[in-house]
Amino acid sequence: xxxxxxxxxxxxxxxxxDLDAMLSDEEKDVRAMVRRVATDLCGEHIAQWxxxxxxxxRELAREFGKAGLLGMHLxxxxxxxxxxxxxxxxxxxxxxxxxxxxxLVSVQGSxxxxxxxxxxxxxxxxxxxxxxxxxxxxxxxGLTEPDHGSDPASMTTRARRDGDDWILTGRKLWITNGSIAxxxxxxxxxxxxxxxxxxxxxxxxxxxPGFAAHEIHxxxxxxxxxxxxxxLDRVRLPGDAVFPDVTGLKGPLSCLSEARxxxxxxxxxxxxxxLEAARRYSIERTQFGRxxxxxxxxxxxLASMSTELQxxxxxxxxxxxLKDSVGLRPEQVSVGKFNNITKAIEICRTSRTILGANGISxxxxxxxxxxxxxxxxxYEGTAEMHALVLGQALTGVPAFx
Amino acid sequence: MNIVVxxxxxxxxxxxxxxxxxxxTVDRAGVDGLLSELDEYAVEEALKLAEASGGEVxxxxxxxxxxxxxVKKALQMGAxxxxxxxxxxxxxxxxxxxxxxLAEAIKKAxxxxxxxxxxxxASTDGTMGVVPAMLAERLGLPQVTYASELTxxxxxxxxxxxxxxxxxxxxxxxxALVSVTDQINEPRYPSxxxxxxxxxxxxxxxxxxxxxxxxxxxxxxNAWTKVVEIAKRPPRExxxxxxxxxxxxxxxxxxxxxxxxx
Numbered sequence: 001x002x003x004x005x006x007x008x009x010x011x012x013x014x015x016x017x018d019l020d021a022m023l024s025d026e027e028k029d030v031r032a033m034v035r036r037v038a039t040d041l042c043g044e045h046i047a048q049w050x051x052x053x054x055x056x057x058r059e060l061a062r063e064f065g066k067a068g069l070l071g072m073h074l075x076x077x078x079x080x081x082x083x084x085x086x087x088x089x090x091x092x093x094x095x096x097x098x099x100x101x102x103x104l105v106s107v108q109g110s111x112x113x114x115x116x117x118x119x120x121x122x123x124x125x126x127x128x129x130x131x132x133x134x135x136x137x138x139x140x141x142g143l144t145e146p147d148h149g150s151d152p153a154s155m156t157t158r159a160r161r162d163g164d165d166w167i168l169t170g171r172k173l174w175i176t177n178g179s180i181a182x183x184x185x186x187x188x189x190x191x192x193x194x195x196x197x198x199x200x201x202x203x204x205x206x207x208x209p210g211f212a213a214h215e216i217h218x219x220x221x222x223x224x225x226x227x228x229x230x231x232l233d234r235v236r237l238p239g240d241a242v243f244p245d246v247t248g249l250k251g252p253l254s255c256l257s258e259a260r261x262x263x264x265x266x267x268x269x270x271x272x273x274x275l276e277a278a279r280r281y282s283i284e285r286t287q288f289g290r291x292x293x294x295x296x297x298x299x300x301x302l303a304s305m306s307t308e309l310q311x312x313x314x315x316x317x318x319x320x321x322l323k324d325s326v327g328l329r330p331e332q333v334s335v336g337k338f339n340n341i342t343k344a345i346e347i348c349r350t351s352r353t354i355l356g357a358n359g360i361s362x363x364x365x366x367x368x369x370x371x372x373x374x375x376x377x378x379y380e381g382t383a384e385m386h387a388l389v390l391g392q393a394l395t396g397v398p399a400f401x
Numbered sequence: 402m403n404i405v406v407x408x409x410x411x412x413x414x415x416x417x418x419x420x421x422x423x424x425x426t427v428d429r430a431g432v433d434g435l436l437s438e439l440d441e442y443a444v445e446e447a448l449k450l451a452e453a454s455g456g457e458v459x460x461x462x463x464x465x466x467x468x469x470x471x472v473k474k475a476l477q478m479g480a481x482x483x484x485x486x487x488x489x490x491x492x493x494x495x496x497x498x499x500x501x502x503l504a505e506a507i508k509k510a511x512x513x514x515x516x517x518x519x520x521x522x523a524s525t526d527g528t529m530g531v532v533p534a535m536l537a538e539r540l541g542l543p544q545v546t547y548a549s550e551l552t553x554x555x556x557x558x559x560x561x562x563x564x565x566x567x568x569x570x571x572x573x574x575x576x577a578l579v580s581v582t583d584q585i586n587e588p589r590y591p592s593x594x595x596x597x598x599x600x601x602x603x604x605x606x607x608x609x610x611x612x613x614x615x616x617x618x619x620x621x622x623n624a625w626t627k628v629v630e631i632a633k634r635p636p637r638e639x640x641x642x643x644x645x646x647x648x649x650x651x652x653x654x655x656x657x658x659x660x661x662x663x
Binding site: 037066067068080082086 | 473594
């Protein structure tokens, strides 16, 4: 048994409780590698990408693919087969740069690849996963519709049979990577069919006639992320395009659960960046003849932000270890997303107050992160929905049905 | 072709680097360290050559316990095995002693027959850049240094060296030692697979005795050079702000001329 390193004599401002002591050397190496990849590829450019509302997502995907980041927690088919904790640590580092960058990786790895890996036929997996892992092919995940967000069971996208083929018609909105995707996982209702089996998933190559994706502009959040509306106008797919064995909402919801797991880690990366910017600023900025850091109100803010960040990380690590050993129930993921995203956005906003007017400047990362987290707060299950999932687990009463 | 790469564990330039007050040596314990960035190019070049021609890449380092991290990083990038020479008597060794230890370690690792040795152009801490030449001399190998391009031919190695005014193409017979610049390639990141695989790769840990080196040949007491005194960089002075009233260019020129920049 290797002797543990001695207790660090001095507090690390980003890890006062020495949570690092709970990580293996390999986990720390994984984190260091992702931090470097993310910083090298995006660090200098991210503020400009955000301001321009343009991000070179395809190029980034190829680089992330080379590093093994895409579908890193999946086994086989060119995926790295890393642990849930590794994936969580990677999400933190990506989102420490920008939530949009983490979204690119989450949607590709957890939603699109995750769905194909979990539910696809062997042919689907062989056809798509290796190129998606390499970042050569981009995937998206179409569940949300213009009129159906938290309540996907009411979706209006329909799949009908025509001989052996399927014909898909409908619209999907707020689809990350939608307009750059090579393959879309589309969820559609099949109940109109004789013997239809509710909501089913389809693997749809985006060059199929009738499919179109329109990028959504004028976003004031996640500006360094590609978001699209998908339209399906009588898209004809072969009979084997459907996920063979999964029916009903549990299909898409189990994919969302995977993505939410990454998000409950990732958001803390955004919070960490903001807290660190505020902490440094408070030490350098002088008002009334002394650094902001010397005021009790500033210290109280820093202390509570630091405590919340570390509690969030403790929760994330606990959920990660649980996922790596016995697996997670959906309400456990909800606890993580509910707590960590609300706390992360609170940290970003409080950090903003320490920077005063500079807090809104693009020269500092804070407003960008705070605005991004407005999306993260509601996508993949709003904070309210996660509260209700938890409420149902606590009371046995589903308040939303 | 089997390739040996020499790597160094250096204090992170982003961290607050310093010296040990007792003996004026670099403080390697009190600061985070990493694989010298200039050595990453040497590792990358070796990996590319080995991938193209077959063969193994062995990384060799000298240093205290934490220097093992430099070997690990190279193994994570894809090198096949590592050698870590670690001995308290090495503390404070200068370039001649370093080259001696490296030479003996390389001989031992290759049964006396290195085929190709690749090094970075200098370390990012000492930045002397003399070890490659000294090492080649000790190994009796031709040295081709500061390579911005490296090609292996039939029993020979050809490099391009970019100078200020010209570009040289230099050829050496193999076996040889090549030092590479940061222009030669774009070092890869360790992949996840590399990080997991590195745990299982063999790393030899050798002392001076394992290499048959007498402690009297190395270390601070036997160094040819000695750091006599260290002074902290003076704090940066307050800048001077000149208001441009149409004569900004002239004032700037005067400022630079006064400091002999013009």
